[in-house]
Amino acid sequence: GQQVMQIPQYQHVQEGEDFTTYCNSSTTLSNIQWYKQRPGGHPVFLIQLVKSGEVKKQKRLTFQFGEAKKNSSLHITATQTTDVGTYFCAGHDGGATNKLIFGTGTLLAVQP
């Protein structure tokens, strides 16, 4: 079945450093979404990317969808303590079903 892997599993940075998480799918995706889950919380939608090679920015966050629509990345510039949490990518395979398959997640810890 479809698998979505993320690396790294865990990243510890000093406040102000940059952070990147990478997402790779075993199959081509129709779109990819990113979610953030704070410790003890639930996933919160960040963004959706649909087009091959698409790049979107939200303040310090930059999201990219690969040309082959099988990979994606999230880059955070100058991390802040409020960025702490687990970042998940989630992809639709474009089939008739509405399966949104979540990646394995990257836990970001930010030291003040």
Added chain:
Amino acid sequence: DAGVTQSPTHLIKTRGQHVTLRCSPISGHKSVSWYQQVLGQGPQFIFQYYEKEERGRGNFPDRFSARQFPNYSSELNVNALLLGDSALYLCASSLERLGGRRTFGSGTRLTVV
């Protein structure tokens, strides 16, 4: 507007018992999805319902079932509970049948002892 509401928030059950979890989507959302999240892992897709019909099913045993009501609320049922069913069960609603952002509820924390 109210977000996605789930009940109960916490639940403790004994092995072999049955459990029913409930979810009310955002007003106007016709699609409800259920996910299981084990500690330290990503949410695993269980079911998706749209307009009261099952539209997607993940790799879960037949002990797991769900339904959606005319008001678009949903129930997830799990029979013959196992210790491994202990997890956070998340409900998410969305506008579209296919694709679209998911808005998650706060989840039901199920512990099977």
